[in-house]
Every structure is written in structure tokens, then in C-alpha cells.
Amino acid sequence: MNKKIAPYQWAKNVGSEVLRFDTNTLPDPPPCIKEFLKELTNSCPINEYGDPSYDKLKKLISKYENISENTITVTNSGDEALDIIGKAFLNNGDYFLIQPPTYEIFKSQCEINRGKAIEVPLLEKTFGTDVNNVIKILKNKSIKITFVCNPNNPTGTITKLEEIEMILKNTSGIVLVDEAYREFYGVTCVPLLAKYDNLVILRSFSKFGAMAGARVGYLLASEKLSRVFDAIRFPLGVSYFSCKLAEILLEQDQNWIKEQTKMIKNERERLSRLLEKLGFFVYPSQANFILVNFGKRAEEICQKLKESNILVRDRSNKKYLEGCVRITIRNQKQNNILINSLKKIL
């Protein structure tokens, strides 16, 4: 038994009175939730299993992504997609490469699948990708999976497409590009799928679709790899409800998704400038969150915000992130509440 595995740490039993700046979620559920509930009232065949092919959802994703249905694997969340990747490519003791500070589940899920981590930290100060070092390692060691989080959680920084291509060209293993936050950046490596059969892209409805509670994600890869992923996933890992909600979202709410994305991007710039005015360093972000350096007062500030029913993600005691706190961008009103609370604390 692997006794070293520690559970993912985050806030539990948070009441509805708390403003959540700690989960990188959107401020409101999608408008299609009304239609979804109406449809359920009319017909809800919950006594039966759903469609294990997720054909309808795959058709809609294929249009959204402009890519063939045969390259899509629907999963129960982005996190399950990571588990599938671990199961597909790792044998006991195989190496995977991560670039900390990054999404912690890359490491934990691959370790659960018996892999061994090799770390190539992001560059100091800018949190850019250390491509030269990544390639050096890829040339010297057999690395089964190389993770690129684009934009990266928790820094909000990006890896350029040219850099991703350099990595793809220099490994015989797969490169997993996590595009959970793509909409807030606007750049994708989907077109590279036609050129590289070792590229796998991870997506999640949690962020752009404002449906984190429903747990739906998907993988994009070559047809050959997609057949492997499809064999590994649970036959019906996505519930009838979640599948239906994702379908209705893509049928009805694509304009809303664009509007929300625009609002978040505007608020990201506004909140960043306001935090800078308060004297903090804010890392430039292409995601729906920002990393802010609160320095030595980080823990105290997070605690005081908590006392005012505001949760932020305190990363200040983490390696590479000393003094840093991750803050989700919410709507104008909520962001103003955060700024006013910070002013009072300071």
C-alpha cells in the first residue's frame, strides 16, 4: 500500500455566506440552468443508465473545438482525465515531468499511478517555462508524460506555442497540455493535434462553463490515443444530469460564455491595478485568477479576510510561492468587496 499519498487540501464545509476567491470558479451558474431544470421536470429517466457513448455531448464538443469526434474522450472532470493519463502511460517507477509551482494534482495523480516525478521549476521571478532545461531532461531520461499547464495554475502565466512545439519535438513520451483556463487566455494548441500524435489536451467544463459542481471534462488526442482513453474511463463516469447540463450549455450558452470571459478579463485588469495601488506585486495573468505577493503579512491578511467571510487561496508557505496568495477574479461588485476589506485590514 502506498502510505505517502496525502489528500488534496482545500477549504471544507464552507457556508453560502462566504465569498469564494479561492476556487477559480465563475461568480454565477450558467443561464441554461433554468432550461435544464425544466427538462428534468418534464422527463427524467433516472431509473435507466445514460448513454455510455456520450455521443450527443461529443458532437457538441466537436463543434465547439472544431475537431473530429473521434479525438474526444469525455471524462468525469479534468481530475479524472489526469487519472486516465496516469493509468494509460505509467508503469511502476516511470518518470513524469512537472514544472512547479503548478497544479498539484498532476503530481499526486501520477504518484497514485506509481509514477516518479522529475521537477523542472518555472523560471524565477517571471514564472516562465524553462524550456532549455525541460529539453535537456527529455533528451537524457525516458519521460513518459510531460505536463504543461497553459495558462498555469497558480501563477496565471503561459507557455508560448513555439515552446510547446519544441517540447513536443524533443520527446517520445506524451505532452499533456492542460487548457482548463483556455477561454481566459484565448490561445489554444488544438491545431497542433494534426501535427503531433504525442500531444494530449485536457479540458474542463468547471471554469469556462461555470459548472464545477457537475464534474465534466474531456481529453483531446489522436484517434489512436483516444481509443485507449475510452477503454480506461468508467463506462458511465459522467452522470445523466451532468452530461445533460453540459449539452444544454453548449447548445444555448456559448454567447454567455463569451460575455463572461470578457467580463472576467476586464475585471482581471481592474483588480490587478487596484491591488498594485495598494502596494502589492501582481503577476501578469492570462487566467481567471491572479497571483499576488502579500509578502510577510500574507498569512495575517488571509486570516483577517476569512474573518470577514472572504476566502482566498493562501500559497505563502509553499515552495516557490513565498508570500503569495492566489485570488479568483469574480464580478465587479464582489471584487470591490474584496478591495474594501483589504483597505480596512491594511
Ligand SMILES: Cc1ncc(COP(=O)(O)O)c(C=O)c1O
Ligand atoms: C489547471 C487545472 N486543471 C484541471 C483542473 C480540474 O478541474 P475539474 O476537476 O474541476 O474539471 C483544475 C481545477 O482547478 C485546474 O486548475
